[in-house]
Amino acid sequence: MREMTSRERVLTTIKHQEPDRVPLYAFSVDPKFIKHFGGGNPLKAFDAMGLDSFPIRVQNWCQGVPLLASLVMDIPEDFQTAGGAFGGWHGVDEFGRIWKRGSYIGGALKTWDDIDKYIPPLQLEERTPPSVLETYKNKYPDKAYALNFHSGPFGLTIESMGFEHFFYSLYDDRELVKEVINRRTEWFIEICKYVQELGADYLVMGDDVAYKGKTFVSPNDFKELAIPYFKRIVDALDIPVFWHSDGYIEPLLDLAISAGIKGLHAIEPPAGNDLGRIKQKYGDKLVLLGNVDCVSVLTTTDLDLVRREVDRCMEQAKAGGGFMLASSNSLHGACTIEAVTEMYRYAQEVGRY
Amino acid sequence: MDNALVTGMAVVGNKFKNNELFLPEVMIAARAMKAGLKILEPVLRKSNAELKGTLVLGTVRGDLHDVGKNMVSMMFRGAGFEVIDLGIDVPDEVFVEKIREHCPEVVGLSALLSTTLPAMKSTVEAINAAGLHEQTIIMVGGAPVTKEFANEIGADGWAPDAASAVEQAAALLKERTLEADR
Numbered sequence: 001m002r003e004m005t006s007r008e009r010v011l012t013t014i015k016h017q018e019p020d021r022v023p024l025y026a027f028s029v030d031p032k033f034i035k036h037f038g039g040g041n042p043l044k045a046f047d048a049m050g051l052d053s054f055p056i057r058v059q060n061w062c063q064g065v066p067l068l069a070s071l072v073m074d075i076p077e078d079f080q081t082a083g084g085a086f087g088g089w090h091g092v093d094e095f096g097r098i099w100k101r102g103s104y105i106g107g108a109l110k111t112w113d114d115i116d117k118y119i120p121p122l123q124l125e126e127r128t129p130p131s132v133l134e135t136y137k138n139k140y141p142d143k144a145y146a147l148n149f150h151s152g153p154f155g156l157t158i159e160s161m162g163f164e165h166f167f168y169s170l171y172d173d174r175e176l177v178k179e180v181i182n183r184r185t186e187w188f189i190e191i192c193k194y195v196q197e198l199g200a201d202y203l204v205m206g207d208d209v210a211y212k213g214k215t216f217v218s219p220n221d222f223k224e225l226a227i228p229y230f231k232r233i234v235d236a237l238d239i240p241v242f243w244h245s246d247g248y249i250e251p252l253l254d255l256a257i258s259a260g261i262k263g264l265h266a267i268e269p270p271a272g273n274d275l276g277r278i279k280q281k282y283g284d285k286l287v288l289l290g291n292v293d294c295v296s297v298l299t300t301t302d303l304d305l306v307r308r309e310v311d312r313c314m315e316q317a318k319a320g321g322g323f324m325l326a327s328s329n330s331l332h333g334a335c336t337i338e339a340v341t342e343m344y345r346y347a348q349e350v351g352r353y
Numbered sequence: 354m355d356n357a358l359v360t361g362m363a364v365v366g367n368k369f370k371n372n373e374l375f376l377p378e379v380m381i382a383a384r385a386m387k388a389g390l391k392i393l394e395p396v397l398r399k400s401n402a403e404l405k406g407t408l409v410l411g412t413v414r415g416d417l418h419d420v421g422k423n424m425v426s427m428m429f430r431g432a433g434f435e436v437i438d439l440g441i442d443v444p445d446e447v448f449v450e451k452i453r454e455h456c457p458e459v460v461g462l463s464a465l466l467s468t469t470l471p472a473m474k475s476t477v478e479a480i481n482a483a484g485l486h487e488q489t490i491i492m493v494g495g496a497p498v499t500k501e502f503a504n505e506i507g508a509d510g511w512a513p514d515a516a517s518a519v520e521q522a523a524a525l526l527k528e529r530t531l532e533a534d535r
Contacts, residue, residue, distance in 0.1 A: 103417035105441070163420045167377035168384070211421075212496045213513060218375045251372075270497070295467055295497050334468045 001353065006052035007201070010144035010324070014202060014240055014263070014287055018321040022314065022351030023052035024344050025289050025324040027148050027204060027244055027265055030084050030333045031070045033340060040071050043136060046143075050344040053324065054140060055148040056200055058191055059127040062086075062093035075102075084333045094120035095151070096160035107162030112176055118160055119183045124194045133198045147192060147200040150244070152207025153184035153233075154226040158216065159208075170221065177225065185229040189236045202240045204265055204289075205233065210247025212271045222252055227259045234260035242287065246329060248272040253282055263287035266329045270295045276316035279323075288317050291328040292343050298327055298335040303342045310346050318351065325351060354397065354433065358389045362431030366516035376424070379515075383427035390430070404435045406458035406526065409451050409489075411439035413472040418465035421495055424515035425461055432519045434459075445472075445479035452485045459490045459522050462508070467497040474506040481507065490525045494518055 004012065004020045012019035029045070038045025046054045060067050069075055069088040079088050079101055089099040096109035096118030109118045136145070157180045158166045169177050192203055209216055209226065217225065234241045242263030243256055248271040253264070264282075267273045267290035275291050282288075290313065292298060297309045310325065317323040325347045331340055365382040368374040374382075408429045412422050419441050426436045437455050439447060452460060460480065464473050473493055480486050492510040493503045503511035510525050512518035 100417055105417050105419070163376075164380060164423065167380040170377045171381050214372070214375070216376055218378075221375070221377070296499075299467060334466075 005142035007142055007144045010053050011201065013321050013324055016284060016287070016320065016322040018353040021353060022318055022347060023144070023324045024050050024347055024351075025053045025146070025265070025326040026051055026055065026331055027206070027289075027326065028055070028085060028150065028330040030331055030335070031068055031087070032333050033331055033335075033337070034068070034071060036337050042071075043139060047140065049340070050348060051143075053144040053146045053201075054136060056128060056133060056136075056145050056195055056198070058147070058149050058151070058195065060094060060151070062089035062097075062099055063091040065089055085330075094118070095156055097156075098162075104159065107158075107160045107165060109160040109180065110162075110165055112179070115180060115183060119187055122187070122190055122194075124191065127191065128195055128198065130198055137199060144201045145199060146242075147195045147203045147239075148206065148244075149188075149192065149195075149203060150206025151184075151188060151191075152205045152243075153181045153188055153229045154222075155206070155208035155245070156184055157181045163216075170217070181225060181229055185232055189233055192233065192237055196237055196239050200239055202242060202263070203237060204242045204244050204263070205230075206244045208244075208246045209252065210245055210249050210271070213248050215248065215252060219251055219255065223255055227255050230256065230259035230261060240287075242289065246271070250274075250278065253278070253286070257282065257285050261286070263289060265289035265326060267291035268295075268328045269293050270328075275313060279317045283317070283320065283322055287322045287324065289324045289326045290317075292325065294327040294329050294332065294335055298331075298339045298343065301336050301338045303338065306339045306342045307346050310343055311350060314347075314350055318353075321353075354390070354393055358386050358393075359431065359433050362386055362428070366428060366431070366519060370514070370516045379424065379427065383431055386427075386431050405433035405523075407435045407437065407455055408459045408461055408522070409437045409439065409448070409455055409457040410461040410463070411443035411448060412441040412463045412465075413469055413476050414442060414444050415472050416464050416466050416469035417441045418463075418495075421465060421515070422461075422463040425463065425494065425518050428515040428519045429459075429461075429522070432523070443476075445476045448476050449479050449483045449485065452480065452489060453483070457489055458526055459492060461518070462491065462493045464493075464495040464498060470497060470502065473498070477506050477508055490522065490529065492518060492522060492525075 001020045009019040009023045034042050034045040037048040065088045067085050075088040079090050087102045092108050098106045240262040243261045244265040264286045292309050369379050426438050429436050490509045493508040500511045510521045512521045
């Protein structure tokens, strides 16, 4: 088979056909990798890492401090615990999430009166300047472009209300919860439509609904509180919508498919997900993106272990297409440069069809 | 308390483990339990009813996440333990100080970030160095924490979720009592 461009490779994969090799994907990338691989330039870093799909970013702010602030400003040590993409976030962000030294600690949205305060203005061109994407596409016309947008309506509602208040509110004031999800969905759709026009090939909607071994809410609650809103997002867009969630999401996949979701990231193994099982059951309906273990493999410098893990992913999900190799969540700060480099290098070697 | 509240929470815990109930239902049940305990408090004080034990609990230094820890706290309260919740980002010396102060049967260390696992190890070492490990059971948990890691750092117990943590603590306490009786 002739060598495909990155974009051809990704689009073929999305059609559930076998491209020349498995495409390489990342959902979110810690500034450490952008500095190491690209000297602080995200595009250069994505290219050096070998990604076939480049992420399009939608900017968010916490009291004026942007995501990935450490790429553009000095973040004092006092303002970051975990650092990473949220390094420098300290206070209440535009969605009502409360941050302390770069770590999420709770939610400020408690009442009906708070809703307007924490549904931010669209600020479309400030969040994703058209000129930036134009530069991306001029410089790297052969890449695929994914709108990796971690502001999905359900998870963000939980985070902005705070977990405990959200859970209580499901019983104390369910209509409040639904209204927040509804407003977040409207906001999310407007932003996605705008970025779709700019040239995104697909959307990966970040919406965390689960943790290790379990979903936050029951499948019945998920069906009522997430699925109709996912469907509205899918119906409003022309590009395929994939879904990213942390945690154990296998019990929710039939519902997600019923809403029109076409792909899945990150399929965390330590949370209990089995890539092979998911491929077998849903491989013809969902494009799978994952799931090199970023908890116990990518955090080491054991390159043999990394290669075995990439082999495991390929064996479980490569056949027939519909698979992109990625980490089992973000490329977070505790992942090592050595392991990430080897993961993408080796995947190009063994990912050929 | 034993026949209604504790038994009720045990049912909730089991259903949670079996995926019949989820976090919101556990939180609501725990809130009801807390309200019930408040009403019973004067009666319990008068009758000198004994608690099942004391748990000193916290998220280790550098980690600011508390949802998992709060679940553990509620499940232990629900099982009849007094819980001393030290909060998040707790330094080693605070754990040591509070163990000295409260002499708990169980100490619970929580972490969500893999980057804070070394802090968990350091807390266990600090408790050992202060000579307090013999008098308490150290349990660890959180998303990146595995049974192997728990063994490696010298913790006594590990549990994959809050409901199992209570069962595990009860089993370890029983084991320790049996050993003491031998």
